[in-house]
Amino acid sequence: MPLSSIEHKALASLDEQGLIKALRDLVRIPSATGQEAAAQNWLAQQMRHFGLDVDLWDIDVAELQRHPQFPGMEVDRSKDRAVGLVATWRREAGAASGRRLVFNGHIDVVPEGDRASWQYEPWGADLVDGRIYGRGACDMKGGLMAALFAIKAIKDSSVPIDGSLMVQSVIGEEDGGIGTFASLLRGHRGNAAIVCEPTRLNLIPAQAGALTFTVRVPGKSAHACVRLEGVSAIEKYLDIHRTLIQLERERNSEVEHPLLGKLPLPYPLSIGRVQAGNWSSSVPEELIFEGRIGVAMGEASDAVRRQFERTLLNLAEEDPWLRDHPQEIKWSGGQFESGEIPLHHPLVKLCQQCMVDLTSHEPVLQGAPYGSDLRLLVNFGGIPAVLFGPGDVRVAHMPDEHTESSQVILAARAYILAALRFL
Structure with missing residues (x-):
């Protein structure tokens, strides 16, 4: 006009x-x-x-x-x-x-x-x-x-x-x-x-929304020369990381929103920081990773948190060490609906x-x-x-x-x- x-x-x-x-x-x-x-x-x-x-x-x-x-x-x-x-x-x-x-x-x-x-x-x-x-x-x-x-x-x-x-x-x-x-x-x-x-x-x-999380993965320290006596938190994390990649695929498989559905990855799950170990010749007894998980349009944030926690719990049930030594999950930082x-x-x-x-x-x-x-x-x-x-x-x-x-x-x-x- x-x-x-x-x-x-x-x-x-x-x-x-x-x-x-x-x-x-x-x-x-x-x-x-x-x-x-x-x-x-x-x-x-x-x-x-x-x-x-x-x-x-x-x-x-x-x-x-x-x-x-x-x-x-x-x-x-x-x-x-x-x-x-x-x-x-x-x-x-x-x-x-x-x-x-x-x-x-x-x-x-x-x-x-x-x-x-x-x-x-x-x-x-x-x-x-x-x-x-x-x-x-x-x-x-x-x-x-x-x-x-x-x-x-x-x-x-x-x-x-x-x-x-x-x-x-x-x-x-x-x-x-x-x-x-x-x-x-x-x-x-x-x-x-x-x-x-x-x-x-x-x-x-x-x-979309995004929820920030912090997860502690426990391990067991040991001298590197007898590393089989310990449990590497890094090795446990590798399984966790692969599981979270699969969760991201599932959450982005059928996005029908008219705008978000056009994006190649509308609801990313990303790990932004990983910290583990305290000595180069020791098996790492702890790993902490931080990241964010996307919240779909109209999805309740609590539902996303429950799905994330349940995914890690299901993984732990299949791992004897993680089953007896639970991961600690905290919803830290920004919580964007x-x-x-x-x-x-x-x-x-x-x-x-x-x-x-x-x-x-x-x-x-x-x-x-x-x-x-x-x-x-x-x-x-x-x-x-x-x-x-x-x-x-x-x-x-x-x-x-x-x-x-x-x-x-x-x-x-x-x-x-x-x-x-x-x-």
């Missing part, structure tokens, strides 16, 4: 250079999960400078952990502040009428890893050939800043709106979602939400039309095989939500993570249209 004069005015007010500069400034502030306070404080200053109503608060993590629907976390938050941040803007200060559109973006990032693997400085925010390089540039500071500058553009344009806009800068998404969880509990809600995850500006209304809204939900159609009007191309509807804060907004908050943001998840969490500056700007333009049309 043709853009209205109001839409043209708001789009013309977008500070594209300011957006890219601010994004690079934010990327330069390290904000690994559990260490987000400095970045949150910096961003709160920017929000106040833009004239938004800012709520910056210390999250009581211990209190959150007592909640029956606590989403889990992996990092130790006993030493650093957990800071919540939400900014709201409405044309008339204090007005509470009209609808509210929420933009949700996480400011926490995964660690940079081995710097020798990076061509560019992980916290340098180098701008090279239209790409901004750095940890979090793609996942997902680009989308977060695009949302903030979209609200700023609407505010600066002085176009009339009936309702309010909110941006939630949340922590702890990478290991469970405590930032969004805390924001919802604090009352920061709306009628719909756009989660600015890197989707290449395609639309993801459905995301699946979440979705209908493919033809008005929010999906709205974002589709915005992209068509800006680019003449309709974005692809996709399903995500990973957990995100969408499920908290939909399942816990009762807020329709869609993943829709700049960047390609295939370069997230990798050396030389990057995002296209042009796509960040296009995302901000799409958010401007979505906000005006939603309200």
Whole structure:
């Protein structure tokens, strides 16, 4: 549809250079999960400078952990502040009428890893050939800043709106979602939400879940020269690993979901860390492995846990050592349920039309095989939500993570249209 004069005015007010500069400034502030306070404080200053109503608060993590629907976390938050941040803007200060559109973006990032693997400085925010390089540039500071500058553009344009806009800068998404969880509990809600995850500006209304687990496999130590006197926890794990690979095959054999069913592996079961032994010439008496198992669309997380535990128990029943020396299973870290809204939900159609009007191309509807804060907004908050943001998840969490500056700007333009049309 043709853009209205109001839409043209708001789009013309977008500070594209300011957006890219601010994004690079934010990327330069390290904000690994559990260490987000400095970045949150910096961003709160920017929000106040833009004239938004800012709520910056210390999250009581211990209190959150007592909640029956606590989403889990992996990092130790006993030493650093957990800071919540939400900014709201409405044309008339204090007005509470009209609808509210929420933009949700996480400011926490995964660690940079081995710097020798990076061509560019992980916290340098180098701008090279239209790409901004750095940890979090793609996942997902680009989308977060695009949302903030979209609200700023609407505010600066002085176009009339009936309702309010909110941006939630949340922590702890990478290991469970405590930032969004805390924001919802604090009352920061709306009628719909756009989660600015890197989707290449395609639309993801459905995301699978993922449950993190830690398993201890017992063995029996002995000197390597008489290793038959011991029981190697590593050898026991090899059987476990093969069994879990088979479980993954079974769980992905007949996926009928219209979006997730198109993926080559919609519900991965992955082992991410294995640690065993304490001496090179000793039979390892213990092995600990950690990983995640995917949760199918509409599947209860408890059912997945029971299937996983039953699979390992059945294996142990066939092994004399494991039968008498049980494995220890803990559901540690993030516990992501699946979440979705209908493919033809008005929010999906709205974002589709915005992209068509800006680019003449309709974005692809996709399903995500990973957990995100969408499920908290939909399942816990009762807020329709869609993943829709700049960047390609295939370069997230990798050396030389990057995002296209042009796509960040296009995302901000799409958010401007979505906000005006939603309200």
